[in-house]
Every structure is written in C-alpha cells, then in structure tokens.
Amino acid sequence: MVFRTSTTIKEDIQDLIVWLASFGQTDNGGVTRLLYSEAWEKAQRALEKKMAEMGFAARFDDVGNLFGRLEGTEQRDQVILSGSHIDTVIDGGKYDGAFGVVSAMIAASRLFRQYGPPKRTLEVVSLCEEEGSRFPLSFWGSGSIAGKYRLSDAEGPADASGISLAEAMHQAGFGKGIYPPPPRNDVFCFLETHIEQGQTLEREGLSWAAVSYIVGQRRFTIRLSGESNHAGTTPMDRRRDAVYAASQMIAQVIGSAKQQRNGLVATVGHIEADPNVANVISGQCRFSLDVRHHEEDLLDQFCQKIFSEFGDIAEKEQVALSIDQWMDVSPVQMNPRLTELNMQLAEKFGISYKKMVSGAGHDSQIFGAFCPTALMFVPSHQGISHSPSEYTKPEDLETGVQMLMKILYRLAYEEEQF
Amino acid sequence: MVFRTSTTIKEDIQDLIVWLASFGQTDNGGVTRLLYSEAWEKAQRALEKKMAEMGFAARFDDVGNLFGRLEGTEQRDQVILSGSHIDTVIDGGKYDGAFGVVSAMIAASRLFRQYGPPKRTLEVVSLCEEEGSRFPLSFWGSGSIAGKYRLSDAEGPADASGISLAEAMHQAGFGKGIYPPPPRNDVFCFLETHIEQGQTLEREGLSWAAVSYIVGQRRFTIRLSGESNHAGTTPMDRRRDAVYAASQMIAQVIGSAKQQRNGLVATVGHIEADPNVANVISGQCRFSLDVRHHEEDLLDQFCQKIFSEFGDIAEKEQVALSIDQWMDVSPVQMNPRLTELNMQLAEKFGISYKKMVSGAGHDSQIFGAFCPTALMFVPSHQGISHSPSEYTKPEDLETGVQMLMKILYRLAYEEEQF
Numbered sequence: 086m087v088f089r090t091s092t093t094i095k096e097d098i099q100d101l102i103v104w105l106a107s108f109g110q111t112d113n114g115g116v117t118r119l120l121y122s123e124a125w126e127k128a129q130r131a132l133e134k135k136m137a138e139m140g141f142a143a144r145f146d147d148v149g150n151l152f153g154r155l156e157g158t159e160q161r162d163q164v165i166l167s168g169s170h171i172d173t174v175i176d177g178g179k180y181d182g183a184f185g186v187v188s189a190m191i192a193a194s195r196l197f198r199q200y201g202p203p204k205r206t207l208e209v210v211s212l213c214e215e216e217g218s219r220f221p222l223s224f225w226g227s228g229s230i231a232g233k234y235r236l237s238d239a240e241g242p243a244d245a246s247g248i249s250l251a252e253a254m255h256q257a258g259f260g261k262g263i264y265p266p267p268p269r270n271d272v273f274c275f276l277e278t279h280i281e282q283g284q285t286l287e288r289e290g291l292s293w294a295a296v297s298y299i300v301g302q303r304r305f306t307i308r309l310s311g312e313s314n315h316a317g318t319t320p321m322d323r324r325r326d327a328v329y330a331a332s333q334m335i336a337q338v339i340g341s342a343k344q345q346r347n348g349l350v351a352t353v354g355h356i357e358a359d360p361n362v363a364n365v366i367s368g369q370c371r372f373s374l375d376v377r378h379h380e381e382d383l384l385d386q387f388c389q390k391i392f393s394e395f396g397d398i399a400e401k402e403q404v405a406l407s408i409d410q411w412m413d414v415s416p417v418q419m420n421p422r423l424t425e426l427n428m429q430l431a432e433k434f435g436i437s438y439k440k441m442v443s444g445a446g447h448d449s450q451i452f453g454a455f456c457p458t459a460l461m462f463v464p465s466h467q468g469i470s471h472s473p474s475e476y477t478k479p480e481d482l483e484t485g486v487q488m489l490m491k492i493l494y495r496l497a498y499e500e501e502q503f
Numbered sequence: 504m505v506f507r508t509s510t511t512i513k514e515d516i517q518d519l520i521v522w523l524a525s526f527g528q529t530d531n532g533g534v535t536r537l538l539y540s541e542a543w544e545k546a547q548r549a550l551e552k553k554m555a556e557m558g559f560a561a562r563f564d565d566v567g568n569l570f571g572r573l574e575g576t577e578q579r580d581q582v583i584l585s586g587s588h589i590d591t592v593i594d595g596g597k598y599d600g601a602f603g604v605v606s607a608m609i610a611a612s613r614l615f616r617q618y619g620p621p622k623r624t625l626e627v628v629s630l631c632e633e634e635g636s637r638f639p640l641s642f643w644g645s646g647s648i649a650g651k652y653r654l655s656d657a658e659g660p661a662d663a664s665g666i667s668l669a670e671a672m673h674q675a676g677f678g679k680g681i682y683p684p685p686p687r688n689d690v691f692c693f694l695e696t697h698i699e700q701g702q703t704l705e706r707e708g709l710s711w712a713a714v715s716y717i718v719g720q721r722r723f724t725i726r727l728s729g730e731s732n733h734a735g736t737t738p739m740d741r742r743r744d745a746v747y748a749a750s751q752m753i754a755q756v757i758g759s760a761k762q763q764r765n766g767l768v769a770t771v772g773h774i775e776a777d778p779n780v781a782n783v784i785s786g787q788c789r790f791s792l793d794v795r796h797h798e799e800d801l802l803d804q805f806c807q808k809i810f811s812e813f814g815d816i817a818e819k820e821q822v823a824l825s826i827d828q829w830m831d832v833s834p835v836q837m838n839p840r841l842t843e844l845n846m847q848l849a850e851k852f853g854i855s856y857k858k859m860v861s862g863a864g865h866d867s868q869i870f871g872a873f874c875p876t877a878l879m880f881v882p883s884h885q886g887i888s889h890s891p892s893e894y895t896k897p898e899d900l901e902t903g904v905q906m907l908m909k910i911l912y913r914l915a916y917e918e919e920q921f
Contacts, residue, residue, distance in 0.1 A: 283736025300735060304781055316770035316793045317718060317862030318701025318886060321761045328771050329757040335750035343739045352734035353746050354783045358774050363722055363791035365772045373781035375734045444735030468736060 094191060098482045101187040105132070106179040115176040115473030116183075119219040119244075121149070121253040129171055132186070132211050139194040141209065146267040147236065148229045149213040149259040153190065155197050157206035157497070163273035165203075165497050167193065167489065168210035170226060170448055174218040178475020180280045184463070184482065186211045188278045192489040196498070203497035205273060213259075215448050220250045227451035229267035236260055274423060275452035276492060278461045278485045280477055282445050284468035292484045293438040295427045296460035298379035299450040300350075300442060301416035303388060305374040307334065307395065311404040313360060313368030327370035328358050330402040337398070338374060338391050348442060349378040349387060379416040379442045417450040420457035422503040427459055430491045436484060457503065461488060512609065516900045519605040523550070524597040533594040533891030534601075537637040537662075539567070539671040547589055550604070550629050557612040559627065564685040565654065566647045567631040567677040571608065573615050575624035575915070581691035583621075583915050585611065585907065586628035588644060588866055592636040596893020598698045602881070602900065604629045606696045610907040614916070621915035623691060631677075633866050638668045645869035647685035654678055692841060693870035694910060696879045696903045698895050700863050702886035710902045711856040713845045714878035716797035717868040718768075718860060719834035721806060723792040725752065725813065729822040731778060731786030745788035746776050748820040755816070756792060756809050766860060767796040767805060797834040797860045835868040838875035840921040845877055848909045854902060875921065879906060 092100070108131065109117045109124030118125045129151050136143040141153025151171075157163070169185020189209040196203065212230075217223030220242040228234040239251035239260060254260035281287075286294055311325030335353045342351035355373035378384050392408060399406035424440070431438040441462070443449075449460035463485040466476040495501045510518070526549065527535045527542030536543045547569055554561040559571030569589075575581070587603020607627040614621065630648075635641030638660040646652040657669035657678060672678035699705075704712055729743030753771045760769035773791035796802050810826060817824035842858070849856040859880070861867075867878035881903040884894040913919045 281736065282733055284741065285736075285738075302735070315700055315863065315886065315888065316772060317720070317768065317795050317864070318699065318703075319768070319862075320703075320766075321757075321763070321768055323702070326757065326770075328774060329753065332750040332753035332757070332771070335747065336754050339739075339744065339747040339750070345739070348738075350735065350737070350739055352744075352782070352784055353750070354734060354776070354785055355779050355781045356746060356774055356776050356785075356788075357779075358772070361773050361775075363773045364770070364793050366770055367772055367774075370774075375782050377735050444737075445733065446735070468733065470733065 094486050095479050095483050097191045098187065098486060099479065101191065102179055102183060105183050105187060109173065111176050111473065113176070113473050116173050116179055117175050117177065118171065118173045119175070120172050120214040120225065121257040125172060126257045129211060129213070132171070136190065136209065139190060140197055141194070145259070145264045147259055147262060147264040148225065148254065148267050149257060150226045150230060150267060151211040153209040155193055155203055155207040157204055158202050159204040160500065161206050162271045163205045164208050164271045165205050165274055165276070165493065166208050166210055166272050167276040167493065168212060169277050169279060170212040170215035172214045172216050172218070174216050174471045176473060177471050178473060180475050180477055181282070181470055182215060184280060184477070184485065185278050188486045188489055192486050192493055196490055196493055200498055204500050205497045207493060207497050212448055219244050222250065224448060224451045227448040230269050231451050231455035232268045233451060272456045274420070274457040274459070274496065275449065276459050276489065277447060277449045278463065278489055279447055280465045280470065280475070281462040282465050282468065282470035284465070285441060286462065286464035287466060287468070289439065291437045291439050292464065292481055293431060293436050293488055294441045294462040295424045295431070295438065296419055296443045296462060297424055297440050298419065298442045299417045299447060299453065299460065300377040300379045300444050301381055301384055302412055302414045302446065303376045303384060303410060304412035306371055306409045306411060307374060308371045308407045308409070309369065309399065309404045311368050311402065312366070314366040316364045316366055319366060324366055325403045326366050327404050328367045330398055330404045331356065331370040331372055333398045334395050335372060337394050341391060345387070347383065349376070349383060350444060351376045377444055381416055414446065417453040419449065419453055419460055420503070423457050423459040426495065426501065426503055427461065427492055430495065431488060434491060436488060461485065512904050513897050513901050515609045516605060516904060517897065519609065520597055520601060523601050523605060527591065529594050529891065531594070531891050534591050534597055535593050535595065536589060536591045537593070538590050538632040538643065539675040543590060544675045547629060547631070550589070554608065554627070557608060558615055559612070563677070563682045565677055565680065565682040566643065566672065566685050567675060568644045568648060568685060569629040571627040573611055573621055573625040575622055576620050577622040578918065579624050580689045581623045582626050582689045583623050583692055583694070583911065584626050584628055584690050585694040585911065586630060587695050587697060588630040588633035590632045590634050590636070592634050592889045594891060595889050596891060598893050598895055599700070599888055600633060602698060602895070602903065603696050606904045606907055610904050610911055614908055614911055618916055622918050623915045625911060625915050630866055637662050640668065642866060642869045645866040648687050649869050649873035650686045651869060690874045692838070692875040692877070692914065693867065694877050694907065695865060695867045696881065696907055697865055698883045698888065698893070699880040700883050700886065700888035702883070703859060704880060704882035705884060705886070707857065709855045709857050710882065710899055711849060711854050711906055712859045712880040713842045713849070713856065714837050714861045714880060715842055715858050716837065716860045717835045717865060717871065717878065718795040718797045718862050719799055719802055720830055720832045720864065721794045721802060721828060722830035724789055724827045724829060725792060726789040726825045726827070727787065727817065727822045729786050729820065732784045734782040734784055737784060742784055743821045744784050745822050746785045748816055748822045749774065749788040749790055751816045752813050753790065755812050759809060763805070765801065767794070767801060768862060769794045795862055799834055832864065835871040837867065837871055837878050838921070841875050841877040844913065844919065844921055845879065845910055848913065849906060852909060854906060879903065
C-alpha cells in the first residue's frame, strides 16, 4: 500500500487497518500475531517503514516496542506517548490493539501536516505485547517501558512448544543490546484509544468514552474434594458430592454479584468434575472464579463474604475446600484531570460520550501506575472481541481519531497543564 | 486348580473366586473380561469344564450363556435357575457377577453330594453379559433367555473399535446356530446372589439382604444454551450465563432429592461447559441427571416437578433448555412370596439380615419381568465396586452360599410352592 497524500481520516483508518491486518491474516478473516512470531516481526518492521513514510523518526527499543517521534520545539523531554499493542490473541480481530496504534499515527501525522512540529514531543508507539497469548506473561511491552519488567525476566516464561521468551526475542532480533534499553523517564503522559470490547456504548447509542478506572481482577481456582460413589446405592444423606457443593457455591457467588448492582462482575467460566460420569457421584470438582471491580475495598469485602459462604457450604456438604488465587491485579485509576480535560473536549465538539469503567485489562493500567494516563474507548459492535467478527463502524473509528487529535493538539501544541 | 474333594465352603469359594479372577487379571489386581473377548471366552470355556468336574451337565446356548444342569427326578421341566454374569467392567473387581456364578455352583453341587439328585431340576448359569461395558447394550445374556433380545439385535451395536456385537459373538464361536437358541420357557424361578455395591449392610452390621425391588432408573442430558461473552465487560444484568443457570438447577434437583427422604436418589455426575475458560462467560453447559426409585409414580412426580423448576430457571436466566432422556428403566419388584420365604429362612437359621431396595441394576430385573425371581445381597466392604478394591469378607461370602443352599433345598428338594 502507498499512503495516499490527500485522503479523509476515514480512508486513512481503513487503509491502515486493512494493511496491518494483512500481517498474520488467518483463513477466516481473523489475525494471529503472537509475540516475536514471523507475522509479528513482519508487521512491526513494516510499521517502522510506514512511520518513516508518514514523517515520524522511527526507532525500536530492545524488547521490540516501536516508536515514531515528532520532536517538540520547546518541551523536548516531555514526551506525549500515544498508541497501543501490535500483538493479538490466536485468531483475533483487526481492531484490538491495532486501532490504538494506527489512530495515534494518523492523528499525530495529521497534526504535524496541519500545524508543523509540536511544542511538546509527540511519540506514537506500537507496543510489542499486551495479550499474554503466547507466553504466560502479559504487558511485556508497556511493563518494560515502565520498569515493571527487566530483560532478565524473559528467561523464565516459555511458550507451548518450550521456547523461552528470551529465545523468541533473540530470534526476532531483539534483546541483544542493538537497540536502546526500554525503560523511559521522559514520558509526560500516555494516551490509548481502544475498542470497548463490551456493548455499553453501542447499547446506549454513544460514540466515545473516557475511562475513569481499569478494574482490579482477582482470579481463583476453587477445588472441592468429597467422595466418589455409586449413584444408585449411596443414600442421599451419605453423599459427599463435590458437584452438588460446587453448584451451591456458584449459584451463591453469581447471585450475590447480581445483587450488588455496583458494577462488580463475577464469572465462573471453567468447571471440571472427576470422574465426570453420569452414574457416579463426582468426588472432585474444581471451578474458576473471576471477580472484577474498580475499588479494592469492595473486592476485598466481596471475596471475604463469598469465601466465608463457600466455607459454610463445604462444611455442610462434608467436602474439603481449597481456594487458590492465581491472579491479583489492583484497580488503576486513569489520571482524573486528564480524563476531565478529555470529557470537556468531547462536550465542546458535540461528541456523544460517557465516562465509564473498563472491565478489561489494557496497557493503560501499566502506564497508569507510571505516568498520567488516559484511556478512551470507541464502540465494539455487539461487544464482540478476540474474534474475527470484531468490528467498529468507520464513523466511530473516525470519532476516535478526531478526539485524539483534539487532545494531542491541546497537550502538544497548546501545552495544556493538568 | 484341581477342585479339592474335601473342603469347607469358605475354601471352595476362595478357590473358585481366585481361579476365575485369573482370567482377565489386570496388572493392579483387577479383572477385565469384556463380552466375547479372549479373556471372557477362556473363562467361560474353563467354567464349562469346571461345571463338568463338579458333576453338572454343562452346555452353552447360542449367545454364550453357560448352564450346568442337575436333572430333577420329578419336576424336570421346572428349572430352578441360579447364577449371575461372567463379564466385568474394565479393571473391575473379583466379586461383581462372579460371586453369583460360583456361589450357585458351590451350593448346588454340595446339595447334590449331600442329598443326591433334586426333585425339581437345578441349573446354575454363567450369564454372558450384564455390564454393557463393551457394547452400548446391557443384559444381553439374561435378555436373550427372557426373549427381550433376539439374535438379530446383535447386528446394530458396535464397540469402540467398530466391531459389531454380532461379529464379536461369531469370533467367540457363538451366534452360528451350533448351540441351542437362548429363549427358555422352562424356568420355574431365578435366584441371584450379588455383592451389595453399597454400604448399607456393612454400616448396619448385617450379613445378608433379601431385595424387594430393583429401582427404576431415568437418565437425562440437560443442555443449556446462553451467550458466551467477556467476563470483564459484560454487566451482570446483561448475561445469559449457562454455567450459572446449570448451577441453580443442580442445587435445586439435588437439594429436592435430599428433602424427599423416601429413598429416591438423584445424581449429577457429569458436567461440561463451553468454552470453559476462566475469563469468558460460558454460553453452553450440559450436565447429566440420574434419578432412581422403586416406584414409577414417584419418579414421574419428581421428574415433572424438577423439570418445571428447570424451566423457570432457564426463563429467568434467558438460556435455552433442552432435556434429552436416554435411559428409562422401570422399577422391578422381586417375587414377594419368594422374598418372604427367603427372609423366613434367614430368620430360622439366625442370619442377621434386612429387606432392602437395590439401587443398582442386575440380571434379576430382566428375570423379574419373566419369572419369579429373588435377588440376595452380601455386604460390600466400604461399598466399593467396579474397582480392583472390591472386597467381601470370607464369612459373608459363606453366609451367601449357605443361604442359597437352604433356599435351593427348600425349592428343589422339598418342592416348596410360593
């Protein structure tokens, strides 16, 4: 694709989204770009060229994050960073991550063409990894910038075929000291535009959202151990039925979450019984529990209450209960003044919007603990994500770019303080 | 093994149980004798010789049921049939089925040695199949005798490697018209001694039971179809969560069965969700339901009530509900007068016993609908069955044989009417 010189924003977005989706395209129209895979590397190297064509000074860091820089004329060391991630889940969609990268490229390059160099330095970024879909680790890109990860952290995690993160990184040409180290201390703020991956905006007929918080997430595996026995010859009052105990716990926790009506969500997505045979009482059952909210206290209270109720059920049903927590991500507040500024701009330019909580994780939660950060959503059709059916209407994508241009203009050209 | 000429009943049982378990013995001390397998065929042919050695006139029928006959002197055509099945589940125990066969052989041959030929004909039987563990069909042996199955029914069912029941039967030398056809019209009554496969006798410190009913069994697959969605971005009141709906149904049905306190048992042994991932709401869930009781009306009422409640839950949670019944076995009453006679004998000889319902299926349920039938239990240690750990104490096995001798004596030598 040759980048057309006189085009509309909608055309630019369409061109770049389709072009980027060609790297790692799957048979059914999805995209698979796992970290440091061939498709990932081709996409990231092609984006480097694309950024240069569009007027950016492009460079990689040593984990493979790609930056496109427009040098500021006054506050060179106050870098306004904007972008998202390049990696995808297996057979994911064209928009998750990709839209955040291309919207930043389009917005910044258009500002440059219209207004010349910014006062504060503008950088767009294609972060190397967010999804955690190849290695059991996520936010490798943003985490490396924010100092959460070091290069040596790449030694441990391995993919399904036993290749370590470090090996894969080396094979893709990174992690060898050729490029500058990832940690940054010059980031003034981070701005990310992402598809909502939920149905709130579409249902409410809105085009855009300023995100106030990214939820905290806690994940648990609950294991119940009773006694496997004959379904015909074991009287009801002699059973230690793990599936029955699990069913009461699941009904209890999901029912409680429904009653909260404060945005807390709880999900039991995984369940497994053993021996899992129709005519045998299952002695073992385990299920997952995923709980999310943007207030740590509320998560604490909910989990404490629920696990006490689980204990009561386990005792009543005479099953052993073990609760193993394997994820604990704290809620992260986006910068309130930056969020406020963004909403004022939406108001001013007549964009239909709302302030909302993100129930999904994003690079912005890593940056949010590191520098002033704003996360913005455009609608997802039917809330579908991580699927080839992922779709956002062109006019909504356009709104996302236009809002980003207005925010970047205010921050980079008008040197807004917040 | 040479059958010892002067031995105790306990020694006879021990000898025959251990000897029979050597056919199809597994590495961990269990037994695998699937219908028409090499191990099954060797066992059945060896039993034919053993019966002959013990004084029976041995013969097969055309499906491979093996009979050992002691011709009656007066009522030749009133055959008192006693035995159980020779086949096992995969890695099953030494007693399930086998004890019913060897106890009948020992009891009848001892009576013959002590009292000479019976007045009514005595036959012991090693039925070819009960478990349904190789082919999707059970009671092939008793069903063929009772006219429930015909030879042509063997064309359809196939085992896991695609071999049809008919092919397997031919390979083992049966189903070719070499032996007499299985249906019988000369069976006066059928008597089966079996291990309890439950813990009732052991817990109550009893040695023996007369079974009044074999429960009816209904099995269902319940399928729920909601909507798979993101665990973080889907508000609680927008979910159509199949696992949550299933958990409420399971809690409801098992809780209801517990409240019945009338012997009804309900079991959800199998559960499966899709996509079954911790951070995705499961759109699909299916689970099994096994319900048993010895009164058809009560089964009807319970299932009707439960499925109406399932319908309410499905409506509330906006999931599609489908209920597929794949097993419907009616309860079978054992012959009440024969059962009464057996209990009188237990009383008379000071055997500690109870009258109980069988929660598991047995060949006696096929014979029960065909001729006067009595089923008797000896205790199962810890209720364990279908496992190499299956065990019954030698003194309990002895009681089982002694009771059978007393019953057979009364019926075959004293020509008791009932």
